[in-house]
Amino acid sequence: MPTQKSDTKSLKSLGKKAKAARKLEVFPNHSPGKIEVTLNCTEFTCLCPVTGQPDFAEIEIIYTPDKYVVESKSLKLYLETFRNVGVFHEHLAVDIGEDFMKFVKPFHVEVIAHFNTRGGIAISAAYSDARNK
Secondary structure (H helix, E strand, O other): OOOOHHHHOOOOOOOOOOOOOOOOOEEEOOOOOOOOEEEEEEEEEEEOOOOOOEEEEEEEEEEEOOOEEEOHHHHHHHHHOOOOOEOOHHHHHHHHHHHHHHHHOOOEEEEEEEEOOEOOEOOEEEEEEEOOO
16 A cells, blocks of 8 residues: 555654654554564764763664554654763663654564774664563
């Protein structure tokens, strides 16, 4: 089924000058449980909560949509809200995963934060959650 005009009427960010917000917009999924979506952000930045130095990462989100699919520009704006935030890598994966469950309400989501090597150590932190039916 093609995208219908009614699918986009509640979207506030797409095609407009939008302010970054710690929320995610969604549109209706026409095939609940029948697709798996992988989102990959290769240019994520946040700050070390101790030193204030920038940390760079690739954020991968894999989910099985139920009634809604996340709108990608709202995800971009959401991820930008972390740019000047001090956060440990492990906490970030949980924060993104819990927000994704809150706003998108998928059957399942996995968030993997692959941080670049710093001081000789690369860190990846993963969050996984499935909605109880």
